[in-house]
Amino acid sequence: MRKQGQEKLITHIIRIAGSSSILFILLIFFFLMREGLPALAEVKLSDLFSTRWYPIEDLFGILPLLSGSLIVTVFSILIALPLGAGTAIYIGEIAPRKVNEILKPTIEILAGIPSVVLGFLGILVLSPFMRETFNLPTGLTAFTGSFLLALISIPTIVSIAEDALYAVPNTYRDAAYALGASKWQVIWNVVLPAAKSGIMTAVMLGVGRSLGETMAVMMVTGNAPTVFSGLNSFIAPVRTMTATIASEMGEVASGSLHYRILFLIGIILFIFSLIINVYSSNTLAKRTAKSRAKMVS
């Protein structure tokens, strides 16, 4: 009897503790809303979506911040996608095993380097280099930020893209070889198209990483809230949503309008990240289900 009671108790504990993730995500949602939503009662939407972010004068236009996040994210993916996908192809299709034994742990090391360390090197090494090479007034620019973000999203892109390549059944490859294709033709015409959706997912998750990254961007993008104005914006300072929260939250009185608006920006980031992650995990799950079905049939 005692054994049974104990068993029941433990099962209950595990069941409750195991479901705690649901509680936490709801708590995050609730507390962001609780602190952020009241801002909407105090600020008109038209003021919110204006182009001046100047909290001292109660100007809370978030367009420059949205634009800043967008610029650095788009550019970081433009750098990270070819590098990440290329490296995944090399690891998955071309490299000898011995090389992979060095390559994979190295990519893991990159995933482990704290973003504040990359930001630090960004300030001391990358930004002076940028300033001198491109003859700019400052090296703290959108491009410098994008470059660091690329480094941060590369491990994610490599590992998801590599999984996608791995999931392509070998029968596809064999069929193409039998038709006289070279190894490269197999990769280019068969493996990559078959892994396309997985690589897209990798890009999505990379976007998520870049959009949510805080320290590295805050340290190297110069933090000037400007709206995108042509290609010059890439080599000018920008300010992202994450950097705004991180750099200003320490100085505001809790409960003030400025405080609530920063939480509102947090809600926007939270919703973006939810959409990206739930969407990409769905496509990942669908693909595995599909490839399983294929193997069975």
Added chain:
Amino acid sequence: MMIQGKKFTESARSKHITQGIAFTIIRVIAVVTVLPILGIVVYIVVRGLPAISWEFLTAMPRDGMRAGGILPAIVGTFYLMIGTAAFAIPLGLAGGIYLSEYSEDNVWTRLIRVAIISLAGVPSVVYGLFGLGLFVLFFQFGISILSASLTLSIMTLPVIISTTEESLRSVPYQFRIVGISLGGTQWQTIRKVILPQALPGIITGIILGLERAVGETAPILFTGATFFLPRLPSSPLDATMALPYHIFVISTQVPGMPIQIQYGTVLVLMVFVLGMNLIASLIRSRARANRQW
């Protein structure tokens, strides 16, 4: 079907040339991706090593942090790691065990999975906001090690849950049948048979999760980190210095900071983080070699 209508009829020579060019490009890409990583590690070691001394690791900062050591930051990071582990490990283990051993394929389980995926994607600075709203202000824990650890542990949870689940699932089903058939209850089987088999994978996951927590700055910015402490924190309700935040502070907020101290601090954090990474890989590879199934 994907290659329908596609004919691989180019001459062997042109195929060979195209492939040569393509492979060269791919190899260059791989090198371009990997070299900066090694470059970063080597550069930090070379620049940081001269700063490392017994005093640097064990003394309090002096002269507005421009001299002396970084002991409070090291100790603070250590405390945050312990605090995070204290909350994240039990909850993470329970989550992994539940998903692998107890859950059925129903709406509730799917909700848990969506919640875990969502938690994994929440930006670190948003965790900071959440920790500020819930732990610092609502529960009135203040800016403290406790608030920061709780915030970090929720951020770490998805990693620990997923790796625990994965390691448990990789233990063959027969182990469970044998456990039950010997008269064990489900929990006894899990605890005495399944968990020990899955342990190396679980520990690897825990270390990787904590590694991430230790390196994070944004979640502790408004929940537990402080600019400077004249003494070590003495209770979980004290604010603390931490290595990542300290790097941020001395590289952006303190003018005239000696460059050597900056690189030294970065090196200490890197050793912390990459050391954990190394331990995790060692455990994983040893377990793979010793596996009996």
